[in-house]
Amino acid sequence: MDTAVTAKKKWWAGGYSPFNVNYGKLMMWYFLLSDAFTFGALLISYGTIRFSSPSWPDPNEVFKSFPGMGHANLPLMFVSLMTFILIMSSVTMVLAVHAGHHRDRKAVAKWLAWTIVGGIAFLSCQAWEWTHLYHEGAWWGRNPFANVDGTVASTNFTNFFFTITGFHGLHVTSGVVLNIVILINVLKGTYDDRGHYEMVEKVGLYWHFVDLVWVFVFTCFYLL
């Protein structure tokens, strides 16, 4: 039936949105495209510098601690947990959006709240990791980790790590703030009055984007 409607209607002839979305969602998509370029530029810069460096520290050696586990050698365990948390928060966001389609206020509030919890948990993990690295002597302009071939590494390993994960963390933070604002509106019944839960979809888009970016950040800094 949808196809029949599409064939009949001239979507680009004016008077309608050609993509069948309202302007807010369209703007969000274009904003995400723009933001993808911001992260793209940062990650490509990282790649450029890394490829022009003779050697680079081994992430398995750097990221091997886990809170409460002392000096146990657990490479990438903690960051896997962080990633898992963030991806789970994306799942709860999907459920919140889905509940929004059915205008189920309680379910939206529940899943949105879980998403916020997931976001805060991720940020807390990041705070722990940063603190831990800081105590190991790593910071902007300071890099205690040696290259994988044993030579002294330049500080750009930590420079890029803190800048890009920090920039991503800033995005997660603003995502959490947005989610909280939307949750308050959901609880107040704003979207029931409006007749649709599209705002949840819009912050959902942002949240998934931030997750997607993490996948790239994770790959670039922890796996490669």
Place this chain on the structure above:
Amino acid sequence: MSNEATLHSQQEVMHGAGAHDHHDHEHHDSFISKYVFSMDHKMIAKQFLITGIIWAIIGAFFSVLFRLQLGYPDATFPWLESILGHWAKGGRITPEAYYALVTMHGTILVFFVLTAGLSGTFSNLLIPLQVGARDMASPFMNCLSYWFFFLASMVMMASLFVQTGPASGGWTMYPPLSALGDASIGSKIGVDLWLTSMALFVVSQLLGGLNYISTILNMRTKGMSMTKMPLTIWSFFFTAVLGVLSFPVLLSGFILLLMDRHAGTSFYLSDIFIAGKALANEGGSAILYQHLFWFLGHPEVYIIILPAMGMVSEVLAISSRKPIFGYLAMIGSLFAICILAFLVWAHHMFVTGLNPFLGAFFVLLTLLIAVPSAIKVFNWITTIWKGNIRFTPASLFSIGFVSTFISGGLTGIWLGNSSIDIHLHDTYFVIAHFHIVMGVSAFFGMFAGIYHWFPKMYGRFMNNTLGYIHFWVTLIGAYLIFWPMHYEGMAGMPRRYFDYSTWASFNQFEGLNQFISFVVILVFATQLLFVFNFFYSIFKGRKMTTQNPWKATSLEWTTPIHAGHGNWPGEIPEVHRWAYDYSKDGRDFIPQTEPLGPNESAH
């Protein structure tokens, strides 16, 4: 289905909101909500324009100051000391002040005038009016866009007054000079303020650009298909796309630069000595910044020139009473320029150590831009060819635009060749090229737009006689200023130098430099005449008596002379034809709102 319902209800909401706004306008608009934090796209356009004009005066005045130094290196001007203080001790501009002035001249003109002042003004004014919308998709974000620009302006303005002066490493702000506070006096807090201001500027551009794109795509009135839109709208659309995709990369570059300045990082720094002392920074790359910068920087020149192209297309069709020649080719070439804009950035870096093999590809892609540019030029010329041209100031400036775009564009073909660039890079030839093709041309497009749409903005006309004087002095003056610079450049005279008089190779240009500086002052004075005309006409200009003074087809002239917020008092008109039905079927023009006649074919 649910989408359908959502959209439908949204449109009702929009229409309702429009009517409500209109209602608001008549009853309780306070001074603050009408003139300051206005959400009416027409008022925001005026805010952008007037802020842009103020910046243009400052930026152009800076060029007068450094031209004084270049033209009269031995003379002293005591009045300089009274306005610049210790920056012009004894009436002579110091080298530091000279570099601050050129840097600020570039920054102000490129970003604050020809980006915000140009597309900020006309995208805001024309998009809703020409596509048939009550306002921008998000009036609130539109308002924010202006105020972020205003904040950026304030920070940049403040940087002019700090003790160590504004940023002075050139408008491209290349590290390591810009990254190291100890490198020069102009690399201290001035650069931080510059970066802060530019970050705010990027936010403003993003908010504006997202709005322009979604308004054009989503808010077109019934019947206004994409290929019925005036070319102005197409050009604003591509401009916004360029901005939304390229400014974020600049922002990333600035974030890294700010880190290098204050967090002890070495993104752009490696193996540097300052005052004989080695710095610890290692592993970074100054070239990396140049890539990030020019990934914005090249699209930026199209962000500047595309709106001018769109307005010129519109004005030329109207003033020659002919349909625009090759409408689809015009859109196609805008699109081609938009794509190529992202693929040519490294032609700014031919001599920075770029692999010559890589350079060859950038040469090819750069020269490809000549194709869509030439298509546009031929279409403009064929549009006015045998037209019954009405020589209004707007049409004169449009024709002037075509002239400068050709003469500036041709030298671009020289510079786009990496081998010729070895000789010509960083000379006055480059200055001549980009000032004519991007600076003067964009200004001509902007002037055409201002003269043409001034009645729509203020319900009055600008003075024609002053307009003609403005045009002829500016056109002739621009050529007199920049034409000789080609010769200086070919002779090898490098740009950015403070004083050429002690340099035997370039002594011969003393008279020529003096001549250029003299014309600069004359042209600057003429721009002040334009500014006077602009402000005088707002209050005292000849009043508009008909809705459609230029007998144009597009929608903005179907609104009342003083359109309220919401633009059309009743329903938004429906569109039935393209915007270029001039001299068709024996009629001078047919408005877009008129349905096709029974025996009439669409264009």
